[in-house]
Amino acid sequence: EAEVAQSPRYKITEKSQAVAFWCDPISGHATLYWYRQILGQGPELLVQFQDESVVDDSQLPKDRFSAERLKGVDSTLKIQPAELGDSAMYLCASSQVGAGGFPQYFGPGTRLLVL
């Protein structure tokens, strides 16, 4: 069964350093999502792509976070500089497109610890 791939699985970094996360969605899924999940809470959408275009980045802290999906396939989420409050799980998901909605398929996530 096809899966969403993410790397790395774990990342420890120091405050003010740059970090990058990579996601490869399920083949054929036009929509890709990046979420941040703080321990004990539900995931919160950071950015949503439709093919290579950003369709929602209203919750992305644009002063330090950036995301791209250049060829409409895999995607990279970057944080520069990292802050202590960025420690969280970063989840990538993908889905098909259509009226009525489709399930989202999640990767295993990247757990980030900022020291």
Next chain:
Amino acid sequence: SQQGEEDPQALSIQEGENATMNCSYKTSINNLQWYRQNSGRGLVHLILIRSNEREKHSGRLRVTLDTSKKSSSLLITASRAADTASYFCATATNTGFQKLVFGTGTRLLVSP
């Protein structure tokens, strides 16, 4: 911001018992989805119910949706230890591209 509120926040039961979790939300929706998350891992989609549906079943799962009360429930029958996880409801609104807003989750513990 989180639209959905799950209730209870935590639930502890014995194997074989049924588990019921509730979700309330605030705005009109296109569909509502339930996801499961095992400790420290990614989320797994369980079931999707559209706004014009009232009930759906999938194996031991039963989901109901009451759009007049803006609420949904997830029933897991004959629980197993492997059902131990956090369960989240997520709502997709009517406008634009489907964007899921997740609730706060219910932590379910099923003891052998």
